[in-house]
Amino acid sequence: MxxxxxxxxxxxxxxxxxxxxxxxxxxxxxxxxxxxxxxxxxxxxxxxxxxxxxxxxxxxxxxxxxxxxxxxxxxxxxxxxxxxxxxxxxxxxxxxxxxxxxxxxxxxxxxxxxxxxxxxxxxxxxxxxxxxxxxxxxxxxxxxxxxxxxxxxxxxxxxxxxxxxxxxxxxxxxxxxxxxxxxxxxxxxxxxxxxxxxxxxxxxxxxxxxxxxxxxxxxxxxxxxxxxxxxxxxxxxxxxxxxxxxxxxxxxxxxxxxxWQRKPYLGFGASAHSFYAQMRSWNVANTSVYIKNIAEGNTFSEEEQLDEKTRYNEYVLTALRTLWGCDMDYVKNIFDSRFYNYLVKQSGKYLEQGLLSNTNHFLVLTDKGKLFADGISADLFMVD
Ligand code: SF4
CATH class of the missing domain: 3.20.20.70 (Aldolase class I)
Incomplete structure (x- = not known):
């Protein structure tokens, strides 16, 4: 979509x-x-x-x-x-x-x-x-x-x-x-x-x-x-x-x-971001510069091809915030095995503390866990 x-x-x-x-x-x-x-x-x-x-x-x-x-x-x-x-x-x-x-x-x-x-x-x-x-x-x-x-x-x-x-x-x-x-x-x-x-x-x-x-x-x-x-x-x-x-x-x-489901989107206008074909781009965050650069045919945006680590981290960040949670099978099938192993290891303590639940291989924040959503996501990120 x-x-x-x-x-x-x-x-x-x-x-x-x-x-x-x-x-x-x-x-x-x-x-x-x-x-x-x-x-x-x-x-x-x-x-x-x-x-x-x-x-x-x-x-x-x-x-x-x-x-x-x-x-x-x-x-x-x-x-x-x-x-x-x-x-x-x-x-x-x-x-x-x-x-x-x-x-x-x-x-x-x-x-x-x-x-x-x-x-x-x-x-x-x-x-x-x-x-x-x-x-x-x-x-x-x-x-x-x-x-x-x-x-x-x-x-x-x-x-x-x-x-x-x-x-x-x-x-x-x-x-x-x-x-x-x-x-x-x-x-x-x-x-x-x-x-x-x-x-x-x-x-x-x-x-x-x-x-x-x-x-x-x-x-x-x-x-x-x-x-x-x-x-x-x-x-x-x-x-x-x-x-x-x-x-x-x-x-x-x-x-x-x-x-949140990582579907492609296009953003238009100053500071708008786009995401498609595994690539993210972002427009200059200044209205006057945006107008001037477009009028003069100059560059008005930057882009980066998302590497595997960034895609994994973005997936965890967005999926965990939703009702449906983070699909561990998706992580297993789409990313290198080290990402899945890391996710299993890092999520263990939150499952024990009742901040995450594992329902049919989906990691979902509990009501208590929602209070710590940002910290939990950050801890599940691959950082090296
Ligand atoms: S200044 Fe107020 S109205 Fe404008 S974007 Fe910020 S919060 Fe919204």
Missing amino acids: AGIYIHIPFCRKACHYCNFHFSTSKKLHQAYVDALIKEISLKKDKLKQLPAEGGFDKGIKSLYFGGGTPSQLPPDELKRITDSLRCHFGWDNDIEFTLEANPDDISAEVLNAWRDMGVNRLSLGIQSFKEKDLKYLGRQHNAALAERAINLARDTGYNNINIDLIYGIPEQTTKDWEENLEMFISLNLQHLSAYCLTVEPRTPLHVLINKEKKNKPSEQQAVRHFEILLKVAHANNMIHYEISNFCFENYYSKHNLGY
């Missing part, structure tokens, strides 16, 4: 915790879309030289506009991009087309325009329904706007909606987090992405914490919130199919599943 990711690096304002690549200036919107359209054409020409076009000969199954904030681009600019994609790549009839949007950009008019261009799944950056959390995070919208955006999207006919929520925010009490989850359940939405707040270096939040102008998140609180999240998900029959992702039956994100 081949997917396409389009990066839109524009935001209305910088959220305190964010370390993504984006700009708050609107001046580059049109030039950026021109560059994207040129990149789409260039990449298609390159794929034509590969067997089965690198896995892209059978049409696109998932399309994801992420950012930044894709809803910051006017609908006619978004449509120029989708028209170009339709022209260069076949679209599967059943395509999942997701657009990330922020509540402050939502109106009936844009929702209709997005639907007309094929968007059938929305991912809304809600983060919290509590005013104090939104203030701590430096978000543009308020709690009332968050709820209004969701209701408007549903009223306009969207029936596959994800919201992002953040837990582990210092001022967020256990009750606040429980109420956020109750709100999610009461809204009858299909998908939840729940992320633990992390303080990334060089973000405004990092600076504010260092200057003691904001409180620091506590690990203990994050663990408590994660446990509540799992409890609410179990109680409401939600499928916890990736560490940060939960859905109701039949509402998995096809696009994200493609990443």
Whole structure:
């Protein structure tokens, strides 16, 4: 299943915790879309030289506009991009087309325009329904706007909606987090992405914490919130199919599943990554340089052929985060025997500690193990 990711690096304002690549200036919107359209054409020409076009000969199954904030681009600019994609790549009839949007950009008019261009799944950056959390995070919208955006999207006919929520925010009490989850359940939405707040270096939040102008998140609180999240998900029959992702039956994100199942994908735009034909490439993470290099016919990306160790490590990292876990038979059959032997040896202690389970040769994180997912994956990596 081949997917396409389009990066839109524009935001209305910088959220305190964010370390993504984006700009708050609107001046580059049109030039950026021109560059994207040129990149789409260039990449298609390159794929034509590969067997089965690198896995892209059978049409696109998932399309994801992420950012930044894709809803910051006017609908006619978004449509120029989708028209170009339709022209260069076949679209599967059943395509999942997701657009990330922020509540402050939502109106009936844009929702209709997005639907007309094929968007059938929305991912809304809600983060919290509590005013104090939104203030701590430096978000543009308020709690009332968050709820209004969701209701408007549903009223306009969207029936596959994800919201992002953040837990582990210092001022967020256990009750606040429980109420956020109750709100999610009461809204009858299909998908939840729940992320633990992390303080990334060089973000405004990092600076504010260092200057003691904001409180620091506590690990203990994050663990408590994660446990509540799992409890609410179990109680409401939600499928916890990736560490940060939960859905109701039949509402998995096809696009994200493609990443985790190591299906080929193409990324377009500044800082976007691609993966196909055992190769990974990444575009320059600077919007102006990306536009300039594409316009002048200069290099705008780098690439590397993935060696066996990198492929093993990436497989372990992504597979272990999912509900299905790490397939030991796959490791045995696809990689050199030293990788399988290493995996068996390294996973032993986690099986004994009840952090991993082995079900029909699939290593799966237990609920307790999910709290240590990153550390366990790192320990299963081949490092020499
Ligand atoms: S809207 Fe999203 S991408 Fe933009 S600054 Fe906020 S968190 Fe970052």
